[in-house]
Amino acid sequence: EPEVTQTPSHQVTQMGQEVILRCVPISNHLYFYWYRQILGQKVEFLVSFYNNEISEKSEIFDDQFSVERPDGSNFTLKIRSTKLEDSAMYFCASSRTPTTANEKLFFGSGTQLSVL
Amino acid sequence: KQEVTQIPAALSVPEGENLVLNCSFTDSAIYNLQWFRQDPGKGLTSLLLIQSSQREQTSGRLNASLDKSSGRSTLYIAASQPGDSATYLCAVSSISNFGNEKLTFGTGTRLTIIP
Numbered sequence: 001e002p003e004v005t006q007t008p009s010h011q012v013t014q015m016g017q018e019v020i021l022r023c024v025p026i027s028n029h030l031y032f033y034w035y036r037q038i039l040g041q042k043v044e045f046l047v048s049f050y051n052n053e054i055s056e057k058s059e060i061f062d063d064q065f066s067v068e069r070p071d072g073s074n075f076t077l078k079i080r081s082t083k084l085e086d087s088a089m090y091f092c093a094s095s096r097t098p099t100t101a102n103e104k105l106f107f108g109s110g111t112q113l114s115v116l
Numbered sequence: 117k118q119e120v121t122q123i124p125a126a127l128s129v130p131e132g133e134n135l136v137l138n139c140s141f142t143d144s145a146i147y148n149l150q151w152f153r154q155d156p157g158k159g160l161t162s163l164l165l166i167q168s169s170q171r172e173q174t175s176g177r178l179n180a181s182l183d184k185s186s187g188r189s190t191l192y193i194a195a196s197q198p199g200d201s202a203t204y205l206c207a208v209s210s211i212s213n214f215g216n217e218k219l220t221f222g223t224g225t226r227l228t229i230i231p
Contacts, residue, residue: 004159006159009157035219041223042120042221042222042223042224043160043205043207043219043221044221045218045219045220048216048218055214055215055216056212056214056216056218091159091160098215098216098217099147099209099211099217104150104162104165105150105162105219106162107152107159107160107161107162108159109157109158109159110157110158110159112157
């Protein structure tokens with residue numbers, strides 16, 4: 001079965017530093033998402049992306065966050081100046097269609113971000 | 117605002133038993149409901165997806181039901197095995213005004229099957 005690939009699996013950074021989390025969605029997928037899960041809490045929606053632009057974002061996704069599809073295969077999440085509360089598991093997801101009416105959403109295995 | 121609750125938070129059962137995991141949601145205007153499995157340090161694996169017009173879905177030993185009007189879903193696991201040990205997440209989806217599907221997750225049930 002095709003997979004969404006995320007790198008790195010673990011990222012440790014100092015508070016205030018910039019981090020870039022990378023994702024390679026499934027090759028024929030068009031809709032891309034980032035979700036995150038703070039330890040012990042629910043998985044939360046961050047942002048959806050289609051046709052090289054953000055289609056929707058949550059209140060969590062403030063000006064410190066940005067997403068990009070730089071080269072047609074990678075999909076990145078950048079946190080400009082990390083805070084302690086950004087420590088979480090970040091999941092990338094992709095799908096071929098805008099909804100799961102006919103096809104499911106595929107999630108990557110996540111990047112565990114630790115901000116010290 | 118949609119809220120998804122899963123009870124119990126943790127469950128331990130002996131191998132071979134049948135079990136039921138529960139999920140409830142506050143807003144019945146959902147697009148669909150999914151059950152995911154999450155292993156420690158791993159991603160989310162979609163197990164079953166129930167469209168809002170459906171009542172249940174089955175895959176192998178798993179059966180998920182949906183009662184949209186009462187805001188409830190159950191995941192039934194038959195003849196449990198140690199390999200079923202994982203956290204099970206329920207997620208409901210809705211379509212935003214922008215036409216995007218967005219998932220709202222519950223906190224999960226951590227299942228342990230005792231050999």
